[in-house]
Amino acid sequence: MVTSLTRLNLLKHFFNRIDNGSLFDGVDPEVYRVLRREVGEALYNLLLQDRPFLEKETGLAWPYQGLKERVSVLENIALQGKTLFIRQQAQLFLALLPFPDQWRWLIRAEKDMGDASEIKELLISEKKRIAAKIHKKSQEFKLRHFCQILKRPNLPDEKGILRIFSLPYLFADRRLLQRLNRLYVLYVEPPWGVLARHAWLRAFAQMADPIMFGVGGGEDAAFLGTQAGVVITRLAHGDFLEEETVPLGQKKQYDIVFNASFDDMDRKRHSFMLDLLARPPLDHITALFIGRGSPSQVETFAGEVRQRGLEHRVAVLANILRKEVPQQLARCRIGVQASVHENACRSIYECFRSDLPCVVTSSMAGFNFDLITPQTGRVVSDLDVSEAILDAVHHPERFSPRQWFLANSGGRNSSLRLNQEFKVLFAGLGYSWTEDIVPLGGSGATRYVDEAHYDAFHDEFEQLLEILGPLLPVRLSLE
Numbered sequence: 001m002v003t004s005l006t007r008l009n010l011l012k013h014f015f016n017r018i019d020n021g022s023l024f025d026g027v028d029p030e031v032y033r034v035l036r037r038e039v040g041e042a043l044y045n046l047l048l049q050d051r052p053f054l055e056k057e058t059g060l061a062w063p064y065q066g067l068k069e070r071v072s073v074l075e076n077i078a079l080q081g082k083t084l085f086i087r088q089q090a091q092l093f094l095a096l097l098p099f100p101d102q103w104r105w106l107i108r109a110e111k112d113m114g115d116a117s118e119i120k121e122l123l124i125s126e127k128k129r130i131a132a133k134i135h136k137k138s139q140e141f142k143l144r145h146f147c148q149i150l151k152r153p154n155l156p157d158e159k160g161i162l163r164i165f166s167l168p169y170l171f172a173d174r175r176l177l178q179r180l181n182r183l184y185v186l187y188v189e190p191p192w193g194v195l196a197r198h199a200w201l202r203a204f205a206q207m208a209d210p211i212m213f214g215v216g217g218g219e220d221a222a223f224l225g226t227q228a229g230v231v232i233t234r235l236a237h238g239d240f241l242e243e244e245t246v247p248l249g250q251k252k253q254y255d256i257v258f259n260a261s262f263d264d265m266d267r268k269r270h271s272f273m274l275d276l277l278a279r280p281p282l283d284h285i286t287a288l289f290i291g292r293g294s295p296s297q298v299e300t301f302a303g304e305v306r307q308r309g310l311e312h313r314v315a316v317l318a319n320i321l322r323k324e325v326p327q328q329l330a331r332c333r334i335g336v337q338a339s340v341h342e343n344a345c346r347s348i349y350e351c352f353r354s355d356l357p358c359v360v361t362s363s364m365a366g367f368n369f370d371l372i373t374p375q376t377g378r379v380v381s382d383l384d385v386s387e388a389i390l391d392a393v394h395h396p397e398r399f400s401p402r403q404w405f406l407a408n409s410g411g412r413n414s415s416l417r418l419n420q421e422f423k424v425l426f427a428g429l430g431y432s433w434t435e436d437i438v439p440l441g442g443s444g445a446t447r448y449v450d451e452a453h454y455d456a457f458h459d460e461f462e463q464l465l466e467i468l469g470p471l472l473p474v475r476l477s478l479e
Helices: 004-020 029-046 051-057 062-080 084-096 102-112 117-136 174-181 199-205 218-224 262-268 270-277 295-307 322-329 346-353 382-394 401-408 410-429 451-456 458-468
Strands: 140-142 147-151 160-164 184-188 191-194 211-214 230-233 254-259 287-291 314-318 332-337 358-361 377-380 475-477
Touching (some): 004 029, 004 051, 004 062, 062 084, 062 218, 102 199, 191 218, 254 346, 262 270, 270 287, 270 295, 270 382, 346 358, 377 382, 401 410, 451 458
Parallel strands (some): 160 184, 211 230, 254 287, 332 358, 358 377
16 A cells, blocks of 8 residues: 555655665666656655644655755756666656656657657647646637737737636647737646646747746746746736625624535545544534535535534535525624635635634645735644644734735735736836736636726637637537
């Protein structure tokens, strides 16, 4: 059985072999092939579901730091190794594992070693994974359900800006992206960040202009910061939550709210939260679990609540409209977020907007922990979550999350910040800037705060449909 400790020891052994110079002592390509697969799987699992374990054992930054410290050794071998075999093996390590500048090495490997079985398998598996994602979705999409024009092109001197906030894998084709880049600079918010190192995202980094990735988490930002053709902003998704009026001063019925999809309970860690509620010191705390989910998944969770004997303290509310969420949050005292990974987690911002402080687990990837301040909540390890929840529930007067939200976050503030970041980027690229971006929203199918802005870009959306329609593997429409 492969355990968290087994994976950690495998990675340590891999690092040691690089350090002591024994990594390339062998001559069997299959040995290296197996090692790359095992190290890749170990990294993937350590950086995803094993995060609480990794945080406790070495710290979450340890794998990234280990790769960074050793990348120059492998690069030297890939370029100057004694034999072609050794050079190719080093290149494959750099291309198939999340070393700094991985995407450049992978693109190079595609050109130089396209016949190598590992590269072939990667390209085939990428296509299969994307096809499987598309197959699970509806086969007809409205353009504004996954992309948004923020600024119209005014060529030849001024490009537009296109935001891709969903389904980015639809665009993972270099030829398509190059056509779009003639008109637009792209701003992409991968729904789960890039923690899983989706190699197909490298397609976005092969345009004439750099791609701007919006990622909340520090790990994602650090990885992307080493990739050529990439610019990073920490603004994404939940940062653009609308500053609408929310019900305040309502009677509190629940101590905590856990807002997360019932269709993804392993990642969101619903069972972890139920386990905490079933034992001291939270064995008297009341909780509201809200989120979207299929009827079968909602019933599965309700069954877990009953199995633990928590039905008298835990309420389950599924598939309410987004506009109804603030009303439900107003019934609660604090929010809790324990997900394995996110990208600028929307539910945390929703709590802030509704004046609920948040307790967030420190092992969660994809969130900017700088946003958790003494005003907005606490970031704690799994071991300290219960005490932190209890403290926050009993001392709400210490926090002022809505005040912080209105001053520092939300659609208005974040749109202004993103606008400035793009102005700087355009200046660096030598493009004119005569028109600002429209305000961004964080919810709804259009993500336009003002519906009139969508109507104002009608001609540009028509043009976009003409470009994308023949090239995307789904049916598209405007309305």
